[in-house]
Amino acid sequence: MGKKCKDPTLSASGLDMNKEKSDIYFNGMQHGEIEHILNISGFKPGVLPFRYLGIPISCKRMGIGDCTRLVEKVVARIRGWGAKKLSYAGRLVLIQAVLTQLHTYWTRIFIVPVTVIDRIEGVCRNYLWSGSEQYLRTPTVAWEKICREKKEGGLGIVNSRHWNTAMIAKYTGWLATKSDHLWIRWVDHIYMKGRGWFDYCPTANTSWTWRKICQVKDQVKLGFSNGIWTCTQGEYNVASGYKWLMGQQQPVLWYPLIWSKTIIPKHAFIGWLIVQERLLTKDRLLKFGVFNDGLCEFCQDQLEDHRHLLIEAKVPCPRWIIQKVKYDIQARCRDRAWALKIQKFPWEPSYD
Template sequence: MVARIRGWATRHLSYAGRLTLVSSVLATIHSYWATIFLIPNGILNRINAICRNFLWSGKAEYHKALAISWDTCCTPQDEGGLGLKEVKNWNKSLLGKYAWWIATKKDHIWVKWVHSVYLKGTPWTDYTPPADSSWSWRKISHVMSIFTPAYTDGKWLNSHAPYNICSGYNWLRQPQVKVPWRFLCWNSLNIPKTSFIFWALMHKRLLTKDRLLRMGLVVDTHCDICRSFPEDHQHLFSGCVYFKECSRLLQHQLKVRVPVSDMISWYSKAHISKLIKRVVGACYVSMIYQIWKVRNEARLKMFVRQPEALVQQVICDIKNRIQRLNKTKFKGRDRNWLCAL
């Protein structure tokens, strides 16, 4: 994993780019071994640390405080996380299939060997491995003891469906309450890097000046865009005159009356064309990203883009995104609306 990271040119990758590499490459390298035996906790902790450090810094080592806890990152997207797998529970759920095979006496030569050599007629749920048994077998037995409460009369979770890895993982981690902004944040028309910034905003973990002040990194807390009020999440993405002007121009451009101050509720309840709603949501999330970019430009380069230029950039980005992703024909009304943007 460390060798892969050193070989990647991660200097210019966005958080969304690193997230893709973590979920598709780094977090899968150990998967083969995780299906064979229970990996020691020290190694799993190191795997977690490498993935976590690469996501936030682009390196295998990172010695600063994290913007958002790794436990939050490892929850599903609809529960407020990034959809990454927690490697310890994932390892146990992968081994859970062996426990299921043994419990149901699957017609498999290895299962028959286990019953004849180890169990010898003892019910699987009452079995305790002997001290001289192999380390791998003791760990499989340990995983079985963990999953025993989920087995009732040989059935998994009181259903006729067989055990599967995803259901075992979800049972171990205990699902949480779903967040109301999940559909807006992970809209398929969103540009990935804008979704990541919006996700961080929903957790109030962007490095606005009120947070930098608590860290002792700044003295002046006034908004770098309007220079009128202290900068925090509430001001920058709701109360700032720059945000209000961008919102007004975006609504005018989209020709849709959208209560920007209550976008999350509107997105889940609006009864309009599905495509129009997704495009409006993607434009709003992209506007959040662009305003955060403008704030950084104002702080580092002493330059603030005009709201008109920002809105045109948002519309252009989303239209390009639609053209790249959508291969189906639009309905006449939706097509006319898109062409008028």
Template sequence: MNEDLEEGIKSVTGFQEGSMPFRYLGVPIQTGRLSKKNYSALTEKMVAQIRGLGAKKLSYSGRVVLINSVLNTLHNYWAQLFIIPKSVIKRIEAICRNYLWDNSPDYHRVPLVAWDKVTMTKQEGGLGINKAEVWNIATVGKLVDWIYTKSDRLWIRWVHNVYLKDKDWHEYVPPNDATWVWKHICKVKEKLKDGFVDGSWVSHPMGYSIRRGYEWLKPVQAPQPWQSIVWNNWNTPKHSLISWLMLQGGMNTKEKLHKIGYYSDDRCILCDSMPKTIDHLFSSCVYSCKVKHILENWIGNNLPTISHLAASITNSV
């Protein structure tokens, strides 16, 4: 339109002329693919949450709750709007991992337990934190499902008229000159292909959802027989996580820190008689034995040692 008409519309409506990119509902809006720089708003917001008031005062169990309820929620919101690049996904996982083990978004300490183990469900021996990369694929899978079911949405109608043109979506292969976004959606379709039969998600009668797609994509591990002992209503979250760390061999005992040069020796600082291993700390140390004896007299019953309990659990696995 000419300049006079444009000025007339602005004067009548009170609108102001803007430019792209701009921010709407907390996310950048532009016509093309977002660059890595555009995603800095997401990672910076996650870092700001970590550095916020009280975030550094949480225990391990408290940090797990914050990661699931706050940090992953931020990622989930963006994942439903954009296809997040792998480099940004790795940065998101690094922020969550560093915060869990070091109270900081930056890398300072070696993780006590591998991230692949942490992102397993509690039944499988993990902490139940979502794996960001798999969750992002499952989120894009929602678009794949809409195309399968021909959802009554303007974008889906456009896809069927411009890209598919009555072609079979199940067997569709994108052309070489297709956009990056469309090629990525087609790659996700191939990963979820076995889950769709005749256009319907066969793994659940209620159809596809992001959570069901995530559980379908994630490698399934055998349930651990000790999970009900560690995670139950009788244990406080802090004690449950300490027990979980013990069973994963992730506690920073003096014996472990001596191997990486943090201490000059590995002797127990309480009894100074043996290396301070997990077994010694909870069972063999004379101070541990005294505490155990006091508890047995108090409850009027013998208690199994932590080492025997851990051994029986490990052997049952």
């Protein structure tokens, strides 16, 4: 069989198999048959587990020890000197473009252990707020809220647990529609034996991976109606499955104001903290025991909270700065009703 596959490939592309870099793996075969195949092919026998494109390949379930390298890759990107010098906005970009992409690649293929996902999310959360993989300060905003889309008040970071579930749920979509896949036919013959997919319950002697797929089926089956994925009124796709698991929320009114393309990302992040009322003002630090009193440093009269510090504080702020900020916000705000609210906002500070 190997020779039959090898000859057409060699004649069509001129490329031959490298026996030094190729292994062959056996399972459930007699020793004599294995020796016969090795003599014909010229390959050397491989041993499980092994890595292919950085992914551990094994006949057993993936354990926490198999994912150690994944966690180490995420931490290594953070420990570089360049990553430690980034601002909040720079850390956010690094998390979205690099750190989350490292483990979302794994979640496309495997059911990653929950402990590993929690560890990676913890590293990303610590890095966002402290610039280190270690827990050095209390997070300012809850991670569940950060994983929301920006138009829903979050930062758009992928929720790894829901993303892993959405990726594995694609098998549920295939089984619901009886897709023409060899794996689907094999599963139907070995496990389901002609029974309906959404009524099927796995037995205790089935594999761990198959039981996990059935658990994912129980999580997403409310999104199916007669085998049709209701979000798309057709076949299941990962993007719609992830949104369904995250749940839809109403867009926040300040989304076009904070995340405008004309605003510097560093300033947009600080603006996002302001609308969340999560700046480290004295009223918040007082709860943590950092200060003995929460009086404003400028007026020494009222409690320093977000509204007092940004609007009501007796700071000799030049009038032209206030007018410029007001004009810029009104120009960038697309919602006319919101623009009218901004126009009526008490922008003038009190100096009494």
